[in-house]
Amino acid sequence: MMKVLVGFPPMQSPLGTPLLSQNRQFQYFEKPTFLYPVVLGTAATMVKKKGHEVIWGDAIARDMSWKEYDEMIEREKPEVFLFETKAPVVKKHWQAIDHLKAKFPEMKIVICGDHVSYLPRESLENSEVDYVINGGYYDFAFMDLVDWLNDKKKGNEGRVPEGIWYRDASGNVVENGRFEFYQDSGRDINDAPFPDRVLTKYMDYQDEFNLKGRPQFYIMSARDCAWGKCTFCVWDHALYPKGSYKQRTPENTFEEVKHLVDDFGAKEIFDDAGTIPPGSWLRRFCELMIESGYNKKVMYSCNMRFGWVDAEMYKLMRKAGFRLLKYGLESGCQKTIDKLDKGTDVSKVYEHCKDAKDAGLTVHITMMVGYPWESKSDAMRTFNLAKDLMHKGLVDIHQSTVVMPYPGTPLYEEAAREGWLRFDKTDYEKLAMDQPALRTIEMSPEEVQGICKLNYKIYLDPRYVWQHAKSRIKSWEDVKYTFEGVTAVIGHMKDFSRKPDKKSFDKELLNSEQIARMDANLHNPRQDLVAIKAGKKGAIPYKHVDEDLISGRPLEMKQTPKERYPNPSRYQRNRLLKKIFLKYTDLKDKYFIDICGTGEILVLMDNYNMKGEGIDLSEESCNISRQKVSNNIQVKVGDYMDIEDRKYGLILMIDVLEHIKEDGSFLKKTNEILEDDGYYLINVPAKMSIFGKADEAVGHYRRYEKEDMIKLLKDNGFEIMDFWSYGFPILGRIYSLLWNSEVKGSKEENTIKSGTTHPNFMRYLYPVVGKFYWLLNMQDLILNTNVGSQYLILCKKKVE
Numbered sequence: 001m002m003k004v005l006v007g008f009p010p011m012q013s014p015l016g017t018p019l020l021s022q023n024r025q026f027q028y029f030e031k032p033t034f035l036y037p038v039v040l041g042t043a044a045t046m047v048k049k050k051g052h053e054v055i056w057g058d059a060i061a062r063d064m065s066w067k068e069y070d071e072m073i074e075r076e077k078p079e080v081f082l083f084e085t086k087a088p089v090v091k092k093h094w095q096a097i098d099h100l101k102a103k104f105p106e107m108k109i110v111i112c113g114d115h116v117s118y119l120p121r122e123s124l125e126n127s128e129v130d131y132v133i134n135g136g137y138y139d140f141a142f143m144d145l146v147d148w149l150n151d152k153k154k155g156n157e158g159r160v161p162e163g164i165w166y167r168d169a170s171g172n173v174v175e176n177g178r179f180e181f182y183q184d185s186g187r188d189i190n191d192a193p194f195p196d197r198v199l200t201k202y203m204d205y206q207d208e209f210n211l212k213g214r215p216q217f218y219i220m221s222a223r224d225c226a227w228g229k230c231t232f233c234v235w236d237h238a239l240y241p242k243g244s245y246k247q248r249t250p251e252n253t254f255e256e257v258k259h260l261v262d263d264f265g266a267k268e269i270f271d272d273a274g275t276i277p278p279g280s281w282l283r284r285f286c287e288l289m290i291e292s293g294y295n296k297k298v299m300y301s302c303n304m305r306f307g308w309v310d311a312e313m314y315k316l317m318r319k320a321g322f323r324l325l326k327y328g329l330e331s332g333c334q335k336t337i338d339k340l341d342k343g344t345d346v347s348k349v350y351e352h353c354k355d356a357k358d359a360g361l362t363v364h365i366t367m368m369v370g371y372p373w374e375s376k377s378d379a380m381r382t383f384n385l386a387k388d389l390m391h392k393g394l395v396d397i398h399q400s401t402v403v404m405p406y407p408g409t410p411l412y413e414e415a416a417r418e419g420w421l422r423f424d425k426t427d428y429e430k431l432a433m434d435q436p437a438l439r440t441i442e443m444s445p446e447e448v449q450g451i452c453k454l455n456y457k458i459y460l461d462p463r464y465v466w467q468h469a470k471s472r473i474k475s476w477e478d479v480k481y482t483f484e485g486v487t488a489v490i491g492h493m494k495d496f497s498r499k500p501d502k503k504s505f506d507k508e509l510l511n512s513e514q515i516a517r518m519d520a521n522l523h524n525p526r527q528d529l530v531a532i533k534a535g536k537k538g539a540i541p542y543k544h545v546d547e548d549l550i551s552g553r554p555l556e557m558k559q560t561p562k563e564r565y566p567n568p569s570r571y572q573r574n575r576l577l578k579k580i581f582l583k584y585t586d587l588k589d590k591y592f593i594d595i596c597g598t599g600e601i602l603v604l605m606d607n608y609n610m611k612g613e614g615i616d617l618s619e620e621s622c623n624i625s626r627q628k629v630s631n632n633i634q635v636k637v638g639d640y641m642d643i644e645d646r647k648y649g650l651i652l653m654i655d656v657l658e659h660i661k662e663d664g665s666f667l668k669k670t671n672e673i674l675e676d677d678g679y680y681l682i683n684v685p686a687k688m689s690i691f692g693k694a695d696e697a698v699g700h701y702r703r704y705e706k707e708d709m710i711k712l713l714k715d716n717g718f719e720i721m722d723f724w725s726y727g728f729p730i731l732g733r734i735y736s737l738l739w740n741s742e743v744k745g746s747k748e749e750n751t752i753k754s755g756t757t758h759p760n761f762m763r764y765l766y767p768v769v770g771k772f773y774w775l776l777n778m779q780d781l782i783l784n785t786n787v788g789s790q791y792l793i794l795c796k797k798k799v800e
Contacts, residue, residue, distance in 0.1 A: 136239030213268025225274025590649030599625030
């Protein structure tokens, strides 16, 4: 028999944790999320049931390094390794395959997934992979392959099973069709065993904030979606294209539910079929849950389509133990829904959400931003629809992402053909949702990400908070579930704060010829196929939104991504920095160095197309900074005091000097590496009278008095050009008083992590302050006084 490894190789990235398993899209998450890979788990179980030895090795869920993974393979010595890949990471997986083949040449490597089902030849031509499975039923295909390899080991030569591409003895790629269930095959999807949850380490997949019951489990009652037409869905077109949709019987699905409850104590199950099978299937499944009493033992959640069922069926589902329904709203614009071939009616969304809520179900909607044909006002229409639904208590959870055109979808084909892609069509790594992939008629990539981030700010609105507290928090379990949701929202806001690759603005927009062709192709192909016809509700009222207020604050503020929570002092500081660069125009020509933290100032320099360097002691901060800036700026981990090999025209120290014990020696070093006509730009906290725990927690040795600061600079060879005081002193005092966390660690340790240290109250205080940014401009009145809580100083090197 064969020894088989199934799982995922290491995939560590500064962008976050990759959500590769059980995901129709792909994204790196700030807050780790792991979904159980149902088909891959079924593949491992099938092979085990045939008598082969199986090892489950998911390096992503276990956060294993390559050293650890190599050691595991060396120890276990598997003969075959199966893993799933997707477009954004397929090139990394080619490198991984070549690494593994170099170390373990006898181990056969097999890959599967949506991208390689669309382009099976590509991976065979670009890596040392042995076999590529073409199709979504790769659990059945892999079982056939392992049996064939076992027979081959025994000397029984035969044909490679259909649907598995490979190279012949001459190294030529053999195109071997697609794995399908044929009528005469004698196979059925109900033949697939329930995944062996012990073998596949089900406890590694409990980090899923949408599900409240623990332990929770993913299953699939169908592969994949009975609708199967959405032009953006890669599973609909690459894994399970037209004619390959299969659904299990309701009895078979119920037996798996019973197995998970009885054997593992399941508290919630998520059915991740593209949409749960409707009609008689759904009615029978509900009856089985109710008749058996399992509706009282476990919560059941699933994907759902608007218009798929009526109000009475929602009530039956609730009685059967259903808790959460996840709907793909995608857009609030009917033209987009039609273009996507979604087959739903936007004007009926309120009615369907209300029917589900009236039945006692939790409603979760997903939507996307960055469609090439949508204007800013179109994108804001989707935002306003989601906001209104949440304020009215008709939607409990919403999820926002950037549109990604994955290879294998009609959307990708049209985008490549029409020139909508921001990158080359084979730059698959650019489809990782860390930045928009499509050009639009009028929105820049930063604006697309800004609107996506804005969608998550709906959760901070007091009206939503009230609705949530009133209707959903009824137990300690609900409190914990809400807390998990809050941390996930913050993580998603960080996910969409990453800086897109820089291009000239005109290259980010579609030209008039492209727009004309696009407009000619906007159509309404299947609107007559909506399952539930129009009710009595009227169309969604359109609400005009001033585009200058998309971000809820002045345009100048939305153009600068922020790693930290926006606060009044930082707002004013950035305004003053812009004033300095307008006043001293030669600054933009200087090669600079910045002690960079998490890169906020580097972003400003990059926006001026300046060249320079960022340096910081914290590797974490440097990794964050690198993601935000172009190749004009080099970021490195290091000690500023060790610089000896060059001089700089501009040295920036924003919120740095207060962290230095021997600040005089630090300033002397600064003078030494500054060119004779160079500038020194510094920001420090003011007033020792408000020094407190907030300062200690981020590694401050001191705050500065104006007279002491002037003397310190002059004594170390600097001539002061501008000295500005800003920041409301009262807010500084409130900040110190509200900080009630225990200060831990040394000053050096706290300094290193200061860029990512924030007290909890900032999450709530600053968004409220942000509603009144117009008042913050009053700080201009105190610039030349000594009452502010911060000093911003521009100096020049004094040349004798």
